[in-house]
Amino acid sequence: MVTSGQRRHYGAGIFVLAVLLYLYAPVVVTVLFSFADSPRLSLPIQGLTLDWYASALANPLIVTALRNTLILAAISAVGGCLAGTAFAFGVLKLQGLRLRQALLTASLLPAVVPLLVIGIALAVFFRFLGSQPGLLNAAIGHILVSLPFVILSLNARLETFDFSVVEAARDLGAPPMRAFLDITLPLIRPSVVGAGLLAAALSLDEFIVTWFNVGTQLTAPVLVWGLMRRGVDPSINALATLFLMALLILIIASSQLGRRKSA
The missing domain is CATH 1.20.5 (Single alpha-helices involved in coiled-coils or other helix-helix interfaces)
Structure with a gap:
């Protein structure tokens, strides 16, 4: 019973x-149909093939979009890490607790504000500056979107960081930059790399901010949006599957680095 x-x-x-x-x-359906040998998206699937992956990678527009997407992801990872690390260290050095909390809260606003608002605001701002839409404008937008998550990750690591080892190195005569490179950076490297991988993962599928600021340049999300308006092609499923695999790899790598830093 x-x-x-x-x-x-x-x-x-x-x-x-x-x-x-x-x-x-x-x-699961998207991944499954990326291997189907029929161009019709219907069940049951008669056979499996990799032709749609070959078709996607043979398309020059898709290759260009993938290259631009990887460029934006790399810029987001590097730029987000540099800006986020500098901000996290700067906030940690402040004396007033209320001021630190206010600055940390302000740094998280891009994660709360709708991406539509951020995309439009950046487009208007760049037009005011006379900057033409392109990959540079989109890269700045990607860094802005990923920065809150980088700051959160690094701030959590620095809150538990033992700065006494850095002070000991300074007492022994090491200049500030040498102490940072030899002591601080090796200890926080897993957090920095993990935050960079997270920023790259966020950049890979960013569409709204990119669409408002990339102009005539193509990225994979923008290209897929345009292709989907004409119907679902199996090569789009293949492209989506490739992006899914890339995102999973980046997220798993970031998670593993996060476990290393907490171990």
Whole structure:
């Protein structure tokens, strides 16, 4: 006989399974149809093929979009790490707790403000400056969007950082830059690299801010949006699957580095 506790347990399991299916069923379908040998997106699938991946990578527009997307991801990773690390160290050196909390809260605003507002605001700002839309404007937008997450990650690491080892190095005669390069940077490197990978992952699928600021340049999300307006092609499923794999790799790598820093 099934008890009331077992019924609640089964009910909770069914609910969790339903939520997971709701979240991941579209992703599974996209990946599945990227290997289907038929151009029609219908079940059952008769055979499997890699032709759609070859077709996607043979398209010069897709290759250009992928190159621009990787450039933006690299700029976001490097720029976000440099700006986020400098900001986190600067805030940590402030004496007033209220001022530190106010600055940290202000740094998180880009993660709260709708991306539509950020994209329009950046487009208007760049037009005011006379800057033409392009990859540079989009890269600045990507850094702005990823910066709150970089700051959060690095601030959490620096809150538990033992600065006494840095002070000991300074007492022994090491200049500030040497102490940073030899002591501080090796200790926080996993956090910095992990934050950079997270910034790159956020940049890969950023569409709204990019669309308002990239101009006539193409990135993968912008290109896919344009292609989807004409219908779903299996090569789009292949491109989406490649991006999914790249995002998973970046997120897993960032998570592993986060475990290393907390170990």
